[in-house]
Amino acid sequence: MYKIQHMTLLENKSAEIPAPREITTKPRLSDKIFRGVVTAGGLFSLVVLGLILIYLTYQGYDVLKSQGFSFITGSAWNVFTDDSGNIDYTQTKFGIAAMLIGTILCATIAVVIAVPISVLTALYLSFYAPSSVKKFMVAIIDLMAAFPSVLFGIWGFFVLMPSAEYWAKLLNKYLGFLPFFDMQVPVFTRSPFVAGVVLAIMIIPIVTSISREIFGQTPLDRIQAAYALGATRWAMIKAVVIPYGRSGVVGGAMLGLGRAMGETVAVYTVLNIVYQINWQVLLGAGGNVASMILLKFGEAGTGEIKALMASGLVLFILTLIVNSIADLIVKSSGGKGR
C-alpha cells in the first residue's frame, strides 16, 4: 500500500496542475420560465421610466421646438391663440426659468435647514439616546415620513405661515444687509422661505433615517479604539463617525434635495406663483415647477398643456439627475472615509 502511494506521489509531482473544471447546470424549462418572468418583472421599471421620457418628450415636442432654449431661460408665460383656438406660436412665449429657479431655491433652503437638524438628530439617536427613547423616536420619525404631503401643505398654510411671517420679519430686520434677505416690497407671506421651511420639515425624516443608518454602520473597532485612547463621545464622533459617514450623509442630503424639488401640493399652498425670477427669499413671490403645473392645468387649452408636459419633462430630468448622483454617492459611501 505504502509503496503504491509513494509512486503516485512521485508521479504527481512531475505532472502539471490541472485546470479547474467548468461546472455547468443545464437549467430546467420551469426554471427558464421562472427566470424569464422574474426578469420581465424586474425590467418593468426600465420600461416605465423609458415611457415617461418618451411620452413627455413627444407631447412637449412642439413647444420645445418653437421655444428652443428660451423655454428654460425665459420667464414669460404668455399664451396667444388665434381665432380657431390654436396656439399662435409666433407670439406665445413659454418660459419656466422663474419656476426652475424657484424650484432650486426652495429645495436649497429646505436642505440648508433640514440637513444640520437631521444630522444632529441622527447623531443623537445613534450615540446619545437611551434605548427606550431611541425606539420611540425612530418610530415617530418614520411615521412622519408617511404623512401625506397635502397635510404639510395645509398645516403649513394655516399654522406655520403666521409664525414664519414673524421669523421672516426678524430675518429681514437683522440680516437685511444680505441680498437674500433684503426686500423692496414688504410682503412676507407665501414666500420661498416659508415653502423652504415646509419642505425642510418634510425631508427631515428621510435625511435623518439615511444618516442614522450610515452612522450605525460605523465600524465598531474604530469607535472602540477612539474610546480606549481616552476620547470623549464628541471627540470620538469627530474623529471616527464623521469621516466615515460624511459622503453617505451628503448622498442622503441630495436625496432630500430631489424630493424637495418634486413636491407639489406642499408648496402650492404656501408659495405665491409669480412669473419673475425672485432671489429675495423672504418676498412672497416665486414659484416651483410642480406647483405651476398644478396651477395652470385647470384652465389650460391643448397647446398650453403641451407646454406643461414639456415643463414636466424638464422637472423629471432634473430630479432624475439629482437622484442618480445621490444614489451613486450613497452607494460608494460604504467604506468611504478610508
Next chain:
Amino acid sequence: MTTENEDNMDKTTTKPSSLSDVAAAKQKKAPGGQSLGVGLEARGVHAWFSGKHVLDGISLDFWSGTVTALIGPSGCGKSTFIRTLNRMHEFIPGAQMAGEVLLDGKDIYESGTDVTKIRLKVGMVFQKPNPFPSMTIAENVLSGLKLAELKVADKDALLEDCLERAGLWSEVKDRLNAHGGSLSGGQQQRLCIARSLAVKPQVLLMDEPCSALDPGSTLKIEETISHLSSSMTIIIVTHNMQQAARVSDYTAFFLSDGGPGSMIEVGPTSEIFSRPRDTRTENYVTGRFG
C-alpha cells in the same frame, strides 16, 4: 508606598530575575492585606451582562514593571475582565459590575471620576489592529493627543519615541504621511501600540494582540512587549501558552465551569507552568483540555 511605585516605573528598574526573588516579591503581599509595588489592583470584580453572571469575584494585583498574562480556555471571561480595568466594559448594553479597581490607590469606578482620564492612564491594544484609516501614520500615533486635547511641546520627538519603542520607527520613518491602512497586519498592530504609548499610560492592556498576526510579526511584538514592560504595567490576554511563557513574569489562570468565570490560580509564570498548585491549572497547561 506610593512613591516607591512611581520610582518603580521608570526605565532603570529591573524585574525580579531569580525564582527566589520572585517568590520573595510575592510573599510581600499578604493575602487581603497591604500591597507593595502594585500598578493596578482588582478587588472582587464581578461582571454581568443583562443579569447573566460572567465574572465571579476576581481579585488580582498587577505589579508595575511586570508583564502579567491571563490564560484560560475561551469564554471564561478574560476579555471581559480586562475591559473592566479600563472601563470599556460599560459600553456594552446591559453591562453591570461590582467590586473595585484601584489605580494609584483610587477606585476608577468612584462616582465623579473622569473616565476619559482613566483611559489615558490605562491603554488598550485590541485583537484586530484598528488604526484610523482616515489618518496618516503620524496622525495615528498622535491621535490620542488630539482626541484628549493634550498639548505637547515637541510632537516630532514624541512621534519618534513612540514608534521607536513600538519597534516600528525604522520601517516607517520615511513614510510618516502614508495612510494608516497601508501597512501590513503586524505593522498595523505595532502602530496601534505606538498610538497607545503616545498618551503615556501607566498600564497597557493587550487583548490577544497577536492572534490575528503571522508568527514573524508575533515575535516582533513580543520583543516590543519585553522592552516596554520595564516602564509600565502590562497585562496581556493570550490563548497561546507558549507566548505566555515567553513573555510574562506572572500568569493568572481563568476558568469557567459553565457559570461565571473565576481566577483559579496566579503566580510567577515559571511556577504556573512547571509546578501549578491546582489540578485544573495543571490540566490546562499540559494541554489536557482547552
Next chain:
Amino acid sequence: MSTVIASPKPGKPWLATPKQRLLGVGVYLAAALVSFTLVAVSPLKGKLAYFVVFFFASLVIDFALSYVQRGIASAKDAVARGLVSVGMTLAVLPIFSILFEVVKRGYKGLSFGLFTHDMSLTSVNDPLGNGGLIHAITGTIIMVLMALIVAMPIGILTAVYLTEIRGKFAVPIKFLVQAMSGVPSIVAGLFILSAYVYPITGSLSGFAGSLALMILMIPTIARTSEEVLLLIPNDLREAGVALGGTQWRTVALVVVPAAKSGLVTALILGIARVAGETAPLVLLTGGGEKVNPNPFSGPMGSLPLYIWKCFGQGTEQSIARAWSGILVLLVIVLALFTMARFLSERKVAK
C-alpha cells in the same frame, strides 16, 4: 483569603448619581435665570428671544462648568451634547404640532354622517353636519386596490430578481427602482395623461388615477420586499435546493412563504405611500362628489382630492371639512403604519 460576601449586587457605577443630576438641573435653572434677566434688560423680545437666550446660556454655562471640572475636551463634549439635543427637539417639534393641530381643527367636523354621506347634495356653505366623505373613502380604496393589483406582483418580482436571481441586470434594475422612487408625483400624473387619457380614453377616470398611483407604489414595494428577502437566511434556500427543488420551487414554496409577513409589510407601506398622493389625482380623476363604483368611467373622488377641493373652496365650513378629511386620512395612514410595524416586529421575534 478573607474575601467577602455572599452575593454581590450587580450595579452600574458609571451612571449619573443623584448629585450629578442635581447639578445638571442647576445648570438649566441658571440658564433660565440668565434668560429672564437678559430679556428684561435688553431689546430682545418675545418667546423666541427667551428660548434662544436660554439655549445659548445653558451651552455657555455647561461649557464653563465642564471646562473647570475636566478640561477642554469635556467642555466641547458638553456643548456637542447640547447641540445634539436641540437638533433632536427641532426635528420632533413639528410632528407634535402637526398632530395637535390636525386633531384640534379636524375634530369638530367628525360625525357618523361622514361615513355615510357624500358631497353631491352639499354646498360650500352648508353646516358641518351635512355631507360626508364616503365617496372619497370608496374612491381611494378602489384606486389603491387597483394600483396594488399590478404593483404587488411587479414589486415582488423585482425584489425576487434582485435577491434570488441576481442576473446581469441587477445593478441597472436596482438603479432604476431608485430612480423611479424619485419621480415627482405630478410627473407621474402628466405621464398617464399623455400615455393613457389623451390617446385612449379622452376622459378622466379612476383607473387613470390608479395607473399613476401604481408608478409611485412599485418602488416602495420593491425596495421593502428586497430588504425582507435579504433577511431570509441562506440556509433555507440551500435546504430547498438540497431537497432537490428547482430554483422556482425553492423561491415560490420556501423563500416567499418564509418572508410572508415581511412582504405584507411591504404592501402596507406601499399603500400608505400612495394613500395621501394628491397631485396626480387632480390631473387624472376629476374628483367626483358621488360614490362612483366604476373606475373606468366618470370622475372618481378620493380622500386627498376631497381635502384639496375643500381647502380650495375657502369658506369656513369647507376648511373645517378639509381638516376633518385630513384627520381621517391621517388615522388611516397611522393605522396602516402601525400594522406594518407590528407585523415586522412579530417576524423578528419569530
